[in-house]
Amino acid sequence: MHVVGAGPVGLLLTALLQSMEGFSVRLYEKRHEYTRTRMVQLAPYLVADSVETYRTDSIDGDSVAAIFDPPELDEGLAFRQSISTDLMALLNDWALGFCPLNSIERSISDLIDARGSNAVERTAAVVTAEDAMAMLEPGDVLIDSTGSRSLLRDHLVPGSEDADGGANTLKIRLEYALVITFLYGQTYDCNEHCKYYKNIENAQYKFIPMVHRTYHDGRISHVSGIVSITAEDYEAMPSRFDGEWLRSNFPGVAQSMDRFIDKIKQETHGEVLGDLEIVRIPLDLYRARNATSRQWPAAGPSDHPFASSPVFLAGDSAIGSPYFQSISLGFECAMYLAGLIAQRDLPLRDLLDRYELYIYKQWLRVYMRSKMIKHNKDLFESLDDPLALLDKLHIY
Numbered sequence: 001m002h003v004v005g006a007g008p009v010g011l012l013l014t015a016l017l018q019s020m021e022g023f024s025v026r027l028y029e030k031r032h033e034y035t036r037t038r039m040v041q042l043a044p045y046l047v048a049d050s051v052e053t054y055r056t057d058s059i060d061g062d063s064v065a066a067i068f069d070p071p072e073l074d075e076g077l078a079f080r081q082s083i084s085t086d087l088m089a090l091l092n093d094w095a096l097g098f099c100p101l102n103s104i105e106r107s108i109s110d111l112i113d114a115r116g117s118n119a120v121e122r123t124a125a126v127v128t129a130e131d132a133m134a135m136l137e138p139g140d141v142l143i144d145s146t147g148s149r150s151l152l153r154d155h156l157v158p159g160s161e162d163a164d165g166g167a168n169t170l171k172i173r174l175e176y177a178l179v180i181t182f183l184y185g186q187t188y189d190c191n192e193h194c195k196y197y198k199n200i201e202n203a204q205y206k207f208i209p210m211v212h213r214t215y216h217d218g219r220i221s222h223v224s225g226i227v228s229i230t231a232e233d234y235e236a237m238p239s240r241f242d243g244e245w246l247r248s249n250f251p252g253v254a255q256s257m258d259r260f261i262d263k264i265k266q267e268t269h270g271e272v273l274g275d276l277e278i279v280r281i282p283l284d285l286y287r288a289r290n291a292t293s294r295q296w297p298a299a300g301p302s303d304h305p306f307a308s309s310p311v312f313l314a315g316d317s318a319i320g321s322p323y324f325q326s327i328s329l330g331f332e333c334a335m336y337l338a339g340l341i342a343q344r345d346l347p348l349r350d351l352l353d354r355y356e357l358y359i360y361k362q363w364l365r366v367y368m369r370s371k372m373i374k375h376n377k378d379l380f381e382s383l384d385d386p387l388a389l390l391d392k393l394h395i396y
């Protein structure tokens, strides 16, 4: 098993495959250190132990029932039960609240290294597509978990080398946004009423928080909010900056944000700890049209390495989504792929087809959830203007 990319998803896959008898795993990573401190959250469904708890999300609970057949859901839950207790303990911890991305990465990486049996061979290098093809021998499996700029997404279809990049990617840009993050020295929670009342004077640039207490210190709240911005705003901003830069350069956005924060302070009498961290990002929803190399063997006999050795995209390589869902989705697909690989008697053709179908179903799920969130955000922007609100509603 060659796993290229040791971000959260490549690491989870490696840890899952490592605990299965009879596989040797090689893990390739170009970074020397895990430095990404941004706070991320894992969805509770990742550690669900019943169909009911798997479907508790108010937005996608019904979609799950509509898209997946009961045996598929049961199979997923059964695989979770088989995950080793050391790894499951970590997942349970992360599902409680926000935690730093590099702490997830370091913990899984340390766990892989600490396991005495079935050592993983690690290579610190930038792997090129040519390297990936050259290292494959018959019987090998390659998993590309290199993130949104996937190493092999454009190589999965015969003839695609000659086409323009991106032919295997379906991308939908939902909006541009600022993600504004800070720590707050009091317990603070927020529901939809709170989002509305704290934004009541913000005609534009509403600050929409997603709030969770940090998992390691119950007295500190980690607040991460999204502010929608225009394409022009996006172009005029650096990729990362602080509160002072925002106040000097985009006072309109800063005033909305500060008004929101002032109202939190009035209500709970706390202070912002440290500075604000702000990144501007396009909120894209995308999928690989082919998440495996199955088109290579289907095209007939060939000496191309992908015709005999299967390739799978996992994590952001396969599907990307906004609104804090992506790692969970990547973990979910990684668990499914590991579960398929564990079924030794499954013919390769079925393995490829089943993973493609599963990825497509997860895509439908996340597409619907993301469009619903975006739609709700659009309605929220117009709550005080009934005519504008009605323009955004399509009833029949």
Ligand SMILES: Cc1cc2nc3c(=O)[nH]c(=O)nc-3n(C[C@H](O)[C@H](O)[C@H](O)COP(=O)(O)OP(=O)(O)OC[C@H]3O[C@@H](n4cnc5c(N)ncnc54)[C@H](O)[C@@H]3O)c2cc1C
Pocket (backbone or CB within 6 Å): 004, 005, 006, 007, 008, 009, 010, 028, 029, 030, 031, 038, 039, 040, 041, 042, 101, 125, 126, 127, 128, 145, 146, 147, 148, 151, 179, 279, 281, 314, 315, 316, 317, 324, 325, 326, 327, 328, 329, 330
């Ligand atoms: C501001 C921000 C906030 C976010 N918040 C959340 C959140 O709250 N919840 C959530 O679920 N998601 C969140 N995300 C998204 C989340 O960070 C990604 O979905 C997640 O990191 C994807 O994991 P991955 O392992 O698929 O890819 P990555 O994390 O991108 O890892 C890919 C790895 O592959 C390595 N690599 C790449 N190319 C090569 C190569 N050629 N050779 C060797 N190694 C290579 C990279 O160095 C990297 O380590 C957020 C993203 C942003 C930008």
